[in-house]
Amino acid sequence: MTKWVVDAENITKVYQMGEVEVHALRGLSVKIAPGEIVSIMGPSGSGKSTLMNILGCLDRPTSGKYSLNGESVATLTDDQLAEIRNRGVGFVFQSFNLLPRATALANVELPLRYAELNGRNRKQVAKQALEAVGLGDRIRHRPNELSGGEQQRVAIARALVNDPAIIMADEPSGNLDTKAGDEIMNLLRNLNKERGTTLIIVTHDPEIAAHTDRVISLRDGRIEE
Amino acid sequence: MNFGQTILEALDSLSSNKVRTALTMLGIIIGVGAVIAMLGIGTGTERAIVGEIEGIGTNLLFVRTNHEDITNPRPLTLRDADALNDPGFAPSVAAAAPIVQGQAELTYAGQGTTVSLVGVTEEYDLVQTVELSEGEFFNSAQINGLASAVILGANVAEDLFGRSDGLVGETVRVSGQPFRVVAILKKEGGSQFGSADDQILVPLTTAQVRLLPQAVKNEVSMIYVSAVDADAVKSAEEEVALILRDRHKIKLAEDDFSILSQEVFLDMASTVTGVFTIFLGGVAGISLLVGGIGIMNIMLVSVTERTKEIGLRKAVGAKKNDILVQFLIESSLLSLLGGAFGIVLGWLLALGVGKIAAANDFLLDPAITINAVLLATLFSAAVGLFFGIYPANRAARLEPIEALRSE
Numbered sequence: 001m002t003k004w005v006v007d008a009e010n011i012t013k014v015y016q017m018g019e020v021e022v023h024a025l026r027g028l029s030v031k032i033a034p035g036e037i038v039s040i041m042g043p044s045g046s047g048k049s050t051l052m053n054i055l056g057c058l059d060r061p062t063s064g065k066y067s068l069n070g071e072s073v074a075t076l077t078d079d080q081l082a083e084i085r086n087r088g089v090g091f092v093f094q095s096f097n098l099l100p101r102a103t104a105l106a107n108v109e110l111p112l113r114y115a116e117l118n119g120r121n122r123k124q125v126a127k128q129a130l131e132a133v134g135l136g137d138r139i140r141h142r143p144n145e146l147s148g149g150e151q152q153r154v155a156i157a158r159a160l161v162n163d164p165a166i167i168m169a170d171e172p173s174g175n176l177d178t179k180a181g182d183e184i185m186n187l188l189r190n191l192n193k194e195r196g197t198t199l200i201i202v203t204h205d206p207e208i209a210a211h212t213d214r215v216i217s218l219r220d221g222r223i224e225e
Numbered sequence: 226m227n228f229g230q231t232i233l234e235a236l237d238s239l240s241s242n243k244v245r246t247a248l249t250m251l252g253i254i255i256g257v258g259a260v261i262a263m264l265g266i267g268t269g270t271e272r273a274i275v276g277e278i279e280g281i282g283t284n285l286l287f288v289r290t291n292h293e294d295i296t297n298p299r300p301l302t303l304r305d306a307d308a309l310n311d312p313g314f315a316p317s318v319a320a321a322a323p324i325v326q327g328q329a330e331l332t333y334a335g336q337g338t339t340v341s342l343v344g345v346t347e348e349y350d351l352v353q354t355v356e357l358s359e360g361e362f363f364n365s366a367q368i369n370g371l372a373s374a375v376i377l378g379a380n381v382a383e384d385l386f387g388r389s390d391g392l393v394g395e396t397v398r399v400s401g402q403p404f405r406v407v408a409i410l411k412k413e414g415g416s417q418f419g420s421a422d423d424q425i426l427v428p429l430t431t432a433q434v435r436l437l438p439q440a441v442k443n444e445v446s447m448i449y450v451s452a453v454d455a456d457a458v459k460s461a462e463e464e465v466a467l468i469l470r471d472r473h474k475i476k477l478a479e480d481d482f483s484i485l486s487q488e489v490f491l492d493m494a495s496t497v498t499g500v501f502t503i504f505l506g507g508v509a510g511i512s513l514l515v516g517g518i519g520i521m522n523i524m525l526v527s528v529t530e531r532t533k534e535i536g537l538r539k540a541v542g543a544k545k546n547d548i549l550v551q552f553l554i555e556s557s558l559l560s561l562l563g564g565a566f567g568i569v570l571g572w573l574l575a576l577g578v579g580k581i582a583a584a585n586d587f588l589l590d591p592a593i594t595i596n597a598v599l600l601a602t603l604f605s606a607a608v609g610l611f612f613g614i615y616p617a618n619r620a621a622r623l624e625p626i627e628a629l630r631s632e
Contacts, residue, residue: 058540058625079544086542097537097629101241113230114542158541 004067005165005198006032006055011064013050013221024050026221027064034165037192037199039209042218049170051218052202056091056168057084069165086114090159090197092188094171096151098143098158104130105139108157115162129157133187149180153187160191166198167191173208185211235555238527239562246559249523252516253563253608254570257601259509261571261593264600266578267502269591274494276588278487284319284458285352286450287485288465298481299473300444303429308468309450310348315468317461319453322348323445325429327437332398333385340381341424342399344432352451360393360408367407368428371435375404379412380422399427400436450484458486516563517608524556524616535620536628549621556613557606564605568598 013025024047032038042048053059054066057073060081066074068088076084091097098107108126117125130139133153143151152172159167169188173181185208192199201212209215217224239246288309290298301323308314309321325344330337349355350362358379367374375397382389385397395406404427413422427436429445452461462484469482528535535548575591582589 053626056540058629079546082539082542082544085540091540093629097533097540099534099537101237110538111541114538114544114547119230162542 003033004031005034005036005069006030006200007065007067008055008061009065011051011054011061011066013047013054013059014062024221025054025061028218028221028223030055030216030223032166032198032200034198035192035196036214037189037201037212038214038216039201039203039212040216040218041204041206041209042224043204046218047221048202048218050221052168052170052200055166055200056089057081082114086111087162088165090156090162090164090167092152092155092159092167092169092172094174096143096148096155096175098151098154100143103140103142104135104146104154104157107143107154108161111158111162126157126161129161130154132160132191133157147180148176149183152176152180152184156184156187156191160195160197163195164197166200168200168202170202171204172201173205174203231551231554232558235551235558238555239559245523249519249559250563250566252519253513253560253605254516254567256509256513256516256608257564257567257605258570258574259512260506260601260604261568261597262574262578262591263505263509263571264502264597265571265575265591265593266589267498267505268594268597269575269579269589270501271495271498272592273587273589274498275491278490278494284452284455284461285487286452286458286462286465288321288448288450288469289446289483289485291479291481291483300441301446301448301469301482302443303445304443305469305472306346306348306445306448308472309448309465315461315464317452317457317464319451320348320351321451321465322346322352322449323429324349324447324449325432325437325444326446327432329400329425329436330398331381331385331425332401333395336385338381338384340378342432342436343424343426344429344437345426346429349426349449352449356411357408358411359390360406362408363426363428368430371431372428373402373404373431374407374428375399376408376410376426377406378410378420378422378424380420381425382409399425402435458488462486513604513608517560517612520556520559520609521612521616523559524552524613525619527555528552528616528620531620532623532628532631535623536625536631539623539625540629545621548623549617552617552620553610553613556617557609560605560609560612561602564602567605568601571601 008030010027010029011025012023012027015022015024040048040051054061057068061074064074065072068084071084073081073084099110105123105126108129109122112122112125127139130136133156135150135153135157138146138150143154146154172188173184176184188199191197201208203209288301290301292298303323306321306323309318323346327342328339329342331340347363347365347368355362360376363374377392379389382392386392389409389412392406392409396403397406398404410421413420433442450461450465452458465484466480470480473481475481538548572593575593579589579591
């Protein structure tokens with residue numbers, strides 16, 4: 001185990017928008033220790049989505065070094081990145097992003113299928129993940145038969161089913177009412193405590209940020225000190 | 226990525242929009258249905274024609290006067306036929322039956338009809354499979370004695386008497402002269418080459434002397450030659466040619482006669498039906514192509530609609546190939562299922578055409594061969610794969626962040 005689960009150094013990201021170059025990230029460094037809960041804050045346009053995409057291996061930095069769990073990922077191919085995401089990153093989105101026609105179990109199984117886990121193990125592991133988020137009795141339900149909070153729990157189960165090094169949560173309670181949102185945040189914190197999963201939360205809610213170990217504030221593609 | 230699971234998922238996704246799936250499949254169903262029906266009918270037609278040609282009598286050669294390339298051909302005569310019947314010169318020939326052909330007015334009880342008339346000798350019974358429903362074939366006394374005897378085809382008898390049995394002994398008039406009916410031919414049905422059902426047979430001598438006044442004495446229209454067996458057809462043909470060249474005093478010039486074997490007819494028939502089948506197959510192929518374009522269209526729509534799903538799958542670890550395979554399986558299933566329905570539809574169509582043909586006295590038994598089914602299945606799978614590649618590739622190349630961002 002390396003010291004840092006996330007070790008990004010001098011990351012830049014430049015988008016080419018026609019003739020104009022947009023500097024979304026202007027050389028920032030982030031280090032996150034295993035088991036930490038970190039929130040990323042900043043106004044829109046500050047580069048927090050870009051940073052999340054890069055830390056979550058959905059995108060590559062234009063320059064800079066990035067190691068996830070000790071593995072350098074800045075120059076990997078698309079398919080290699082897919083594998084890293086599959087094993088090392090769990091995503092929780094604001095709009096849940098569940099497959100609407102699949103059951104809760106099938107939704108949670110999805111990452112395991114791309115990990116080529118065989119059928120029986122897959123069902124077993126997926127079921128355990130659903131039990132861990134308190135939905136053991138809802139595994140045959142489809143998303144439209146579940147409440148928003150329950151849907152987000154399914155998404156969390158999907159995120160942790162491969163036992164990833166980090167879970168990236170993008171406004172996880174943004175589409176939920178206060179009560180359900182609080183429950184989701186508590187669930188994430190408990191999972192962090194029980195499993196030691198590193199948690200990175202992108203949010204603009206200072207309330208949520210206040211409950212994390214550390215806040216990284218972004219402005220204009222740089223970290224605000 | 227688990228293959229079985231992917232297929233189940235594809236089926237689920239196809240069933241999520243049943244009307245669209247059914248409409249997309251319709252193109253393939255019609256295409257494959259057309260291919261199957263066309264091939265079935267084509268094969269059935271070929272078999273019917275081949276069966277008919279073989280039904281004329283196996284081991285048969287047809288000798289005619291060659292009018293095309295020769296200015297003054299010597300006609301074929303009864304003497305020529307006699308020579309061909311000489312086993313010393315033509316050991317491969319089982320029998321040679323000369324015939325004369327013409328038209329004659331046939332009347333009974335004031336009702337008249339024009340029929341085609343064939344003057345035959347005793348050998349006719351040997352070279353043709355003459356089946357009689359009643360009575361007996363001409364004997365030599367009748368043939369040699371210019372007898373006023375006639376054998377009626379089944380349809381002729383029906384037209385004239387309204388029945389085809391119990392007619393032996395009746396008297397009909399052929400070109401105004403009274404003839405006694407000695408036999409009725411058994412109904413053959415469905416021959417396309419001037420069916421024997423519509424003919425009457427009379428002794429050759431009678432025809433030449435009394436019914437076809439324009440005929441040159443001893444001249445015959447055609448000589449049917451049967452070989453002793455199927456292997457002897459080639460040597461029989463050579464012997465016939467040698468004998469006739471000798472008799473017609475041909476040394477270097479073109480033959481003034483032509484010998485057609487069944488093989489020539491079969492070749493001709495299979496060429497014709499082959500062209501027919503290719504033509505119909507081509508038409509059917511075009512409709513399959515159109516069906517394939519329909520699949521591509523719908524798959525493109527599907528990819529656009531499911532961009533977000535694709536983004537999510539990529540986010541949780543799907544590789545390019547996983548997405549590619551997922552969409553290819555969907556398009557292939559779409560066309561394979563369409564193909565399966567199409568095979569059933571084509572089979573029903575061919576069956577229907579067979580029934581209609583049978584109702585019209587043409588014996589066509591549409592043959593859906595295993596080859597046709599395999600061809601249709603392979604072809605529809607190939608169509609699905611081919612037309613699925615572009616949309617699937619488009620899905621596989623989507624950037625995960627772009628795809629996730631789409632609504």
